[in-house]
Amino acid sequence: MIKIIMLILSLVYVSHIFALEPLAEEELQQILGQGGVYLSGDITINETGGPLNDVSDVSNPPIWQQNCSVTSTNKRCGARIAVNAGDGENSGWLVLDNIRGRFSFEGMTLKTRVIDTGFGGDGALFDSDVLEIGLPNTISYSNVSFTLANSSKARPTDVGFNQTDILNVKIDGDVTLRGNLLLFPTGNP
Amino acid sequence: MLTHIMINSLRFITLAVLPILAHSDLIPLNDSTLKKIDGEGIGIILEDFVYQAGEQANGGTFEISGLENSSGQSVVLGISQFYVAGSNSNRGVNVIDNPVNLGRLQYPYNIELRDGNDIAITDKAVLELAAPKKLVDLSYFQTSKENRVERRFPGKQAASGQRVDRITGLDETIFSTRGSERADLGIRFDLEVGGTDAQSLENHVKGLAIDGSYVRLWGGEDRVEAEVNFNLYAEQIEFRACDSIGTNCGDSVNFNNIGIEAQLGDGNFQPVTFEVTSAGQFSFLVGSLEGKCPIGTTGGCEAGSAKLRLEEYYTSGPSTNIYVDNVRIGTAPVNTVGNFGSSTISNLQIQYLEVTSHDL
């Protein structure tokens, strides 16, 4: 045991015998790291309704108490985003309504990348780092749907609410999305 | 027990030793490195990009519903294929192994917060969403001009000044997007009316570039205001009808070498707004020039700084040009029926535009 401790302590001393010097540029460059993140995701939005669709709460407005099974087509089951670009009081809302469905993907990558070659000559001029997001090749949509609409008020529970649906989009199947998204800073501070 | 102590000691000592082994000097970044790091904007590029969706391309369902015809029957658009790929996609046949680069490292898509004082939007922070810039800030269109010589009525003064006589060509050298790196995109869809398949339509765009386009957004008095530049150049835009699997296609209408440069709005002076009215309808507005100058006897501006500002607007303010080198139906050769030669709308300026939707 003592032998081992002494061996280890000697190793510690050994490391002090060689003077520590900063690694030169050339040496640092040779140290290649492998950094990065590999992501898979499975996101479900309001597949069986949302937190507002709570029938057990008697104080919950009736408009939200809906049957929200997977096969339900009730508009109040999905999520909703409303945007007002006017002055609030006197203008209406652009709405993405009844947002529901499931997205899943595998193999999205995230890493930094040095670009100093390629890109038809642009790389050498650019000579800098980018954040590379590798797109996942395929995204599976499962019963994803949403409705584009206009409404007079922000929420269906507001007084005087009135909504006009413009179109519905429904996607169920695979979408091919390949390539790399490269992000880097631009502009002048 | 002894092994335990040994292992734990080993761990402790290794951990204690590590910081010593890792010691190194901090080296300051030099100026040339610092210069490459700019602030405030994010450049975006898509490298080797392919997008494809659709019922026929990938199986499943992809449909747009909720539309109606004039009799109230439901209309459904079933999207068979929607694609973005590199050039020579051959109307969506050659997509998967045919990627495209969108944006260049020196000319990326860009999201940036800009100082409005640099771009005629005084004292505002402006969010700019931009497509790759042009190499040179010039119009695509080369024009030749002529003098005005008409009178508004016999006996009245003759009009002076110059106007565009014709567009002589498209200046390809100003595009930053390389010729070989222009996207093909297209959509094929089935039109279903009242439950029955009515028609299958296709739209294909070849060689698309949108260099110089942008949307600038800022907060106005009590609403979001915008200035929009929409530039589109395409080698060909085509519409045609086929059967539901995309074969047996009939004659198409082609717009060959089409260029659109549309400038909507002029900073604070003439902002663009888009909102939903309290009745739930869309309202798109390009601000009116009414009231921008004191009015003289015939309805025009009285001399003064306001008039100078409007003169500047008319000579170098926002304008829209649209040019199609050749509009053609089917394969009609030049100067035969079905080949409509070129079409031009030149130097269109919008003094006022209000578009409001209503239910049909």
Add this chain to the structure above:
Amino acid sequence: MLNTLSKIFCILFFVQTSYAQLIPITENELSDMSGQAFINVDRLQTAKNSSNQTIDTTKITLGLDIKTSVNADLLDLGNYERNGSAGSDIRINDFALGRIDSDGKIVPFEISDPFIELAFDTDATGKENLIGLRLGFGGAKGALSGNIESLTGKINIDIFGKAAPVRASTTWLNRGLLSLAGISDTTILRAGAELVQANGVANPVRATTVGIPNGDNLNCESGCGILTGVALALLGSNNCNVLGIDTCFPIDIYRTLEVGNKQANGSFTEAPGLFLSFLSEKITWEPGTQQAETGAFLNVPNGGLEVDFEQAFNGIERARTKYVDPYYD
């Protein structure tokens, strides 16, 4: 790491299973979903091709009300050789929609319900060949200005007004004849002018002249003498001339055209039927309307344009279309 991420996502998008009783939607909720929005897509069988067979069209209509004031240096459509001559089907310089009145107020050009319609002819193999497309408006009203160098289309100009300018434009001998026929200065005459060639032959293609086509005549509306109706009927316009009176005029003297249906009180309502088409074959878009020519074609609806005889002879003054207008300032 991945598990944690998935957990985070799941928490963010909280999934809740709820077994709910079906509750009838209240009246209040029912009224939330209003009727259909502003896009209509139609498959129609109202158009006919050049052999008068019914063809299919696909029409996309947008429920929009548009008010605008625009100026353009040039509108040039269909620039190609037609029957061996170079030129454009439609060429208008200093084109403008809308006007500025003398108080500096913009009087916009108003358009409602624009649509795009594609016409298809199905051949023996079942292929649907696109034979034409048009951009049209459900209704249009307002000032359309420009120096029209060439026009292919249908413009029916209703010339309606006192006969005084007609009489003034001709020789004293003819004035005497007109008086004999009962046409005095205050007689109200009406004539229909359309796109013609310089010799009076009606021709909607690349016209530079508008006038009374050969064989048509002036009609008397009021203040007619006993012989007027008979006399006028006998005197059809021929070679752009009736009794020494010019009946055809270069189209570019009409610098501003008021599009719309003129009402009794002088105001205008929106007129349907304004469209611009590109056709590879002549098509009658709607039953009872004039057939559209091949190439670029501008259709201005009936009742769309009305002038009096003074304006017919001397032209219509161009309205102010800019706040700093080269035609005014």
